[in-house]
Amino acid sequence: MRGQNKKHRTIRKCKSGPNFTGQHLLHNPKTIKQLIETACLQSTDTVLEIGAGKGGLTFPIAEKAGRVIAVEIDADFVGALRAKSKGCPKIKIIQGDIREMRLPVEPFCVVANIPFSITTAIFEKLLGAEGKAFQKGALILEKGAARRFTEGSTLDPRLLMWRMNFQFEMRTVVPRTHFAPPPRVDAAIIQIVRRDHPLVPANDAKRFMAFAAYALSEPRQLAAEALKGIFTPAQLKTALKNARVDRERAVALLSQEQWASLFHTMRQHVAPYRWPKM
Numbered sequence: 001m002r003g004q005n006k007k008h009r010t011i012r013k014c015k016s017g018p019n020f021t022g023q024h025l026l027h028n029p030k031t032i033k034q035l036i037e038t039a040c041l042q043s044t045d046t047v048l049e050i051g052a053g054k055g056g057l058t059f060p061i062a063e064k065a066g067r068v069i070a071v072e073i074d075a076d077f078v079g080a081l082r083a084k085s086k087g088c089p090k091i092k093i094i095q096g097d098i099r100e101m102r103l104p105v106e107p108f109c110v111v112a113n114i115p116f117s118i119t120t121a122i123f124e125k126l127l128g129a130e131g132k133a134f135q136k137g138a139l140i141l142e143k144g145a146a147r148r149f150t151e152g153s154t155l156d157p158r159l160l161m162w163r164m165n166f167q168f169e170m171r172t173v174v175p176r177t178h179f180a181p182p183p184r185v186d187a188a189i190i191q192i193v194r195r196d197h198p199l200v201p202a203n204d205a206k207r208f209m210a211f212a213a214y215a216l217s218e219p220r221q222l223a224a225e226a227l228k229g230i231f232t233p234a235q236l237k238t239a240l241k242n243a244r245v246d247r248e249r250a251v252a253l254l255s256q257e258q259w260a261s262l263f264h265t266m267r268q269h270v271a272p273y274r275w276p277k278m
């Protein structure tokens, strides 16, 4: 039984000299391979690796990508990495705190085993004006965070996971081995791909949030009830049809795609004075 559990812990990390937080280095070659495959890298891609550590991921990434910009805060790790990557022109190592650095301006991907404690700071950076050139990525996140970002388990549209989902498709990649018996994993890989068309354009995000917050004020309400203060009966019929929402479905259960569709119908058909106030 013990052996079985061990077999399912493919993403457990091993701890090393803790100069900074989150220094859990990956040592499982299968997980490294899976993380890199998840990113679907091309030989022309520029990859930003956040928290390169001792280079466990840096070199395998360089085998697939055109260029790797490896950022690491820890001077000891940076020294070791610089020595190891001598004669490897694809790899550029930068010492510093990713939160204080400018992101690349040319299209780039992120492949990283990030320190969990700065997940929010990293996503805020990728979502902001500086992250405009960010295209796709594969990251290892804390399991609960990965679930929140990919399953939409929150009722608060102001939260980061909603804003991330407007711009990016996000899904958890569950290793094949993680099925019955139930896995005991500590982390999960997520794949992030920029949507060709954002669910909600960035300049409409505040208006969308006002709309969703209004409709979600009583999460157990049926969709038709929750939305009747905004739409006329005819508009409501169109909105529900476009979004493929059953009028008797609880609003708490709608997907972000459905929310986005309802919002677009409001934008198109409802007079602005009826829109929920921002």
Ligand SMILES: C[S@@+](CC[C@H](N)C(=O)[O-])C[C@H]1O[C@@H](n2cnc3c(N)ncnc32)[C@H](O)[C@@H]1O
Pocket (backbone or CB within 6 Å): 020, 021, 022, 023, 024, 025, 026, 027, 050, 051, 052, 053, 054, 055, 056, 057, 071, 072, 073, 074, 077, 096, 097, 098, 099, 112, 113, 114, 115, 118
């Ligand atoms: C989870 S470890 C991953 C290391 C390596 N990529 C691996 O998978 O073996 C995270 C790394 O991020 C570095 N780190 C922590 N905070 C950072 C920050 N603010 N900016 C850049 N790197 C950071 C740590 O020193 C550590 O090496």
